Amino acid sequence: MSSSVPDALPEIMTVIAISEPGPPEVLKPEQRRIEVPHEGEVLIKVAAAGVNRPDVLQRQGAYPAPKGASDLPGLEVSGTIVKLGRGTSRYAIGDKVCALCPGGGYAEYVAVAEGHVLPVPQGLGFTQAAALPETFFTVWTNVFKRGDLQSGETLLVHGGSSGIGTTAIQIAKARGASVIATAGSDEKCAACKALGADHAINYQTTDYVDAVDSITGGSGANVILDMVGGDYIDRNYKAAAIEGRIVQIAFLNGAIAEVDFRRLMIKRLTHTGSTLRPQSIEAKTRIAEELEREVWPLIASGRVMPQIDATFALQEAAAAHAHMEAGDHIGKIVLIVSAAG
Template sequence: MSNDSKIPARMTVVAISEPGGPMVLKPEKRDVPVPGPGQILIRVRAAGVNRPDVLQRKGAYPPPPGASDLPGLEVAGEVAATGEAATRWRVGDRVCALTPGGGYAEYVLVHESNALPVPSGFTFTEAAAIPETFFTVWHNVFQRGALVKGETILVHGGSSGIGTTAIQLASAFGSYVVVTAGSAEKCNACLRLGADRAINYHEEDFVPAVREATGGRGADVILDMVGGDYVARNYQAAAVDGRIVQIATQAGAIASGDFSRLMVKRLTHTGSTLRPRSTEFKATIAAELEAKVWPLLEQRRIAPVMDMIYPLHEAWRAHERMEEGSHIGKIVLDVG
């Protein structure tokens, strides 16, 4: 193992003291972990905040077996140590990484294949806002949803971290992008990012709006994090041979729908969760991102939309911000 001689024995983390509201997030001291075979230890400079962190804090999203009990699914920082057979990175390299947990800490372990270089010119706080949403959008929109140039995508929650990423990537690869969002401010932010049509769902029914925006065809791909009554409405808004990809169910996991519409339109309704997937699976996404998306980041043709940055010890404020629902883009913790 090679390592930075300045690695301390103990580190500050933010842990979930008990299931509950934002104030259960409390700083504490823990031992700095040691990388195993194929792993790297990252000195965390910034950590992204995501909705699964909120669900975990509430006791509704336990970490997968073997993962850290700390929240935090994405980080950016420097490689502080490398484990046996970890050959890609050297101590001091600037990386951002998808983690199975443990990001709310000064140090975190990840498999070397789940890390990517910090794009040139990006700050650590910007880089920490990339992995979770870019891995999620790439897998669900382009792999599962099979979106191709010239097709229409409908993105629900367009102003979220996932939504702002999906808008930029779909637009960059030549798709027509329709989004839903909950205010005029959020709709305008989506349009500035490259959305072709933004629907304020408080003022407009997205089903006729999507049909009108697509000349009656409907959306080829629908990225949905809402669930509930959106399921049946997505079937109405989808084009023939449309693909609906479910990545969350914020309005409820139980829904009823007209399945004759699914049959007549030959729809595909699929979904996924990323966190429990294997290290090897995530490595395949990382490789595709590095080949196809990293050049766009390097040219700054796309970039994560930054909402607010909080210090690590104020992670509770970041969670409050996320639960308020007024954020546009990514919320990040500055670990220092």
């Protein structure tokens, strides 16, 4: 098949670019040539794009795009396939999909590796589907692969009201685990419990280490999903069970900490972590396959559902970032790119 852009598609698209590292206001609309899908890629007309913490870090200049990736922010989209590159076979023009992107999601069109594209789950619209890929890839990889959370074990998830947190709570419960979530207000704790968390701890008023000890009868959490870092690292070692697994996905409170590593040895802990964006096309394709097999049926059945906090028009990306940085959101923030979103 030809990988050139057909006449039916525009040559120019609107994107949101980072004019310079800085505050949300540096996100500016621009006009760029439409992307061309290379071999093994499909071109998606974007209906909606998820907003994620790595987008904020990229905007601030702290998380550069990997080599060969778009300089535009945006790691997940939903929309309709409008062009197929050579070597693609699964999807057809017109299919409704969502996709994990290495960048470039804040745009009207984006080209994505076919292996990173998933069908929109039954019963979901584009807005909800745009909230799936980055968050669900991250949770699946870290909680269930690296953390190896099993049915009957206890998961402690920090930031339980975030997009990552709300996703981890639901999938863990659906797969038979007990869940303890931490959050920064009683309202957020209530939201975590409404999604299935067995316990929710307001870290502003309660020491989560003591609370976990009390909840588990001194056994501790088998898996801890942490995006906070800083002094949470040492405290996580205290809250972890024997043979516990701590999985690090971010460092909102800093990547440098003073830690008593004796607990790592005494409890036989595993402290691991990962970033998703730099992983190979093949690795992310395997994650997509596992998600479609293991998690997409849970979404279709209604047992797991992306939680949308707020939506903004694509041109309001700066306001969306400001909303995320304010920290009051519960669930995901989504940019609506086209009327179909």
